[in-house]
Amino acid sequence: MMTRERAIEILEAFGANPERWPADERHAVEAAIAEDAGLQALADRERELDSRLMDWNALPPRAAAMEALFAAAEQTVQSNKVWSAPARRWNSWLAGGGAVALAAGIVAALMLAGQPATQAPVNTPAEVTDTAAITLVFSAEQSEGWL
Amino acid sequence: MDESWHADTALMERIRSGDNAAFRLLVNRHYAMALRVAGRVLGGREEAEDAVQEAFLKVWRMPDRFDAERGVFKSWLARVVVNLCLDRRRALKPVDSIEVLAEAADEGPTPEEHALRLDRSVRLTQAMNTLPPRQRAALALFYGEGLSMSEVAEMMEINVKAVESLLSRGRAGLREAMSGLAEEAAA
Numbered sequence: 001m002m003t004r005e006r007a008i009e010i011l012e013a014f015g016a017n018p019e020r021w022p023a024d025e026r027h028a029v030e031a032a033i034a035e036d037a038g039l040q041a042l043a044d045r046e047r048e049l050d051s052r053l054m055d056w057n058a059l060p061p062r063a064a065a066m067e068a069l070f071a072a073a074e075q076t077v078q079s080n081k082v083w084s085a086p087a088r089r090w091n092s093w094l095a096g097g098g099a100v101a102l103a104a105g106i107v108a109a110l111m112l113a114g115q116p117a118t119q120a121p122v123n124t125p126a127e128v129t130d131t132a133a134i135t136l137v138f139s140a141e142q143s144e145g146w147l
Numbered sequence: 148m149d150e151s152w153h154a155d156t157a158l159m160e161r162i163r164s165g166d167n168a169a170f171r172l173l174v175n176r177h178y179a180m181a182l183r184v185a186g187r188v189l190g191g192r193e194e195a196e197d198a199v200q201e202a203f204l205k206v207w208r209m210p211d212r213f214d215a216e217r218g219v220f221k222s223w224l225a226r227v228v229v230n231l232c233l234d235r236r237r238a239l240k241p242v243d244s245i246e247v248l249a250e251a252a253d254e255g256p257t258p259e260e261h262a263l264r265l266d267r268s269v270r271l272t273q274a275m276n277t278l279p280p281r282q283r284a285a286l287a288l289f290y291g292e293g294l295s296m297s298e299v300a301e302m303m304e305i306n307v308k309a310v311e312s313l314l315s316r317g318r319a320g321l322r323e324a325m326s327g328l329a330e331e332a333a334a
Contacts, residue, residue: 013315020289022296049322053290055267056275059186061179065196069178072200073170073207 002028007039016047155220163210170207177221178203180292181228187287188232190276198235202227218301225292226302229284236280274324282317285310 007029014020021029033039155176161169181202185195205227206213213223275283281303288299289310300307 009311009315012318013311015290015318046318049318050290052267052271052321052325053286055264055271056187056286056291057268058183058291059192059195061182062196065200066174066178069174069200069203070167070171072204074167076204076208078165078207079209079211 002032004032004036004039007032007036008042011039011042011046015050015053016043017050151221152215152219156215159210159213159215159220162207170203173206173220174203177224180221181224183291184225184228184284184287185232187275187291188229188280188284189236190272194235195232198228198231201231222298222302225288226304229288229302233280233284236283270325270328271321273328274321277324278317278320282313282320285313286317286321289314 002025006025010021010025010029011033014022018026018030033043155173158169158173158176162173178199181199182195185198185202186192189195189198202224206224213220275286278286284303285299288294288302289296294302296307296310300310303310303313305313
C-alpha cells in the first residue's frame with residue numbers, strides 16, 4: 001500500500017523520473033501522483049532539480065595525466081613480486097650450489113681449527129676441543145666478515 | 148556475466164603476471180568513468196586525477212585484491228575510487244576554479260548559450276561543494292553515472308536504505324544551497 005508520505009520520500013530521493021524509482025513501487029507512486037495535486041507540484045519541483053543535475057559536467061580525461069599514470073605504473077613493483085622475489089633469489093642460490101659451498105667451507109674451517117697450533121707455547125698444550133673449534137669458527141670477528 | 152566482465156577478467160589475469168600492455172588496455176577502458184566519479188566527488192581536476200592515478204596504481208600493485216567471482220571490475224574500481232575520494236575529501240577545502248568548470252562545461256551552439264551553461268554549471272558546483280562528501284558520492288554515482296540503487300549501495304558499502312537517505316539529504320541540501328546562491332545573485 002503506497003502512502004502519501006512514501007511517495008514524497010521517493011520523489012525527494014530519486015527525483016521525478018519514474019525510471020529511477022524502485023521498480024516494486026513505481027506503479028503505485030505514479031498512481032498516487034496522478035490523483036494528488038500536491039504530489040504533482042512536488043514532482044514538478046523535483047523535475048527542475050533533475051534538470052539542474054544534468055548540468056553536472058564531468059571532467060574529460062587528459063592524455064598527459066594518463067601517460068603519467070602509465071609511467072608511474074612502470075616504476076611500480078607489483079606486490080606479489082615484492083614478496084616472492086627474495087624467496088626466488090634464495091631458492092636459486094640454493095639450487096646453484098651455494099648450500100654445498102657453505103657446508104664445505106664450514107667443514108674445512110673446523111678441520112683447520114682442529115689442528116695443533118704450530119706457534120703454541122710449549123707449556124700451554126694446544127688442546128682444541130670441538131666446542132672451542134666451533135667457537136673459533138663462529139667468532140664475532142670472523143662472522144662480521146661474512147655478513 | 149557479460150562480455151565486458153570476461154574482457155576485464157582476462158586483462159586482470161594478465162596484469163597479475165606483470166603484463167604492462169594489459170594494464171594500459173584496462174586503464175583505457177575505465178579511466179574516463181573513474182575520472183568522472185572522482186571529479187564529481189572532489190571538484191578539482193588535479194585532485195581527481197591524483198585519486199584516479201592512486202586507484203589504478205593499486206590495481207597494478209595489488210591485482211589479487213580483485214576477485215572476479217565476487218563482482219564486476221568496474222564496480223570494484225568505482226568502490227576504490229570513491230573510498231580514495233572520500234579520504235581525500237576530508238582533508239580538502241572546497242576549491243573549484245572557474246577555469247576548471249569552464250573546461251568541463253559543454254560547448255553551447257552560441258557564445259551566449261555557452262555562457263549560460265557555464266553559469267548554471269558554476270552554481271551547481273558551488274552548491275555541490277556545500278554537501279558532505281558521502282552525499283556527493285551518492286549523487287555522483289546515482290545521477291552522474293546513472294547507476295541503480297543496489298549498485299550504488301555495493302560501491303559505497305552501505306545498504307539501499309542508506310543510499311536513499313544520502314540521495315534525499317543530498318537533493319535537499321542542493322536545493323537549499325542553489326536557492327541561497329540565487330538569492331545572493333539577485334541581491
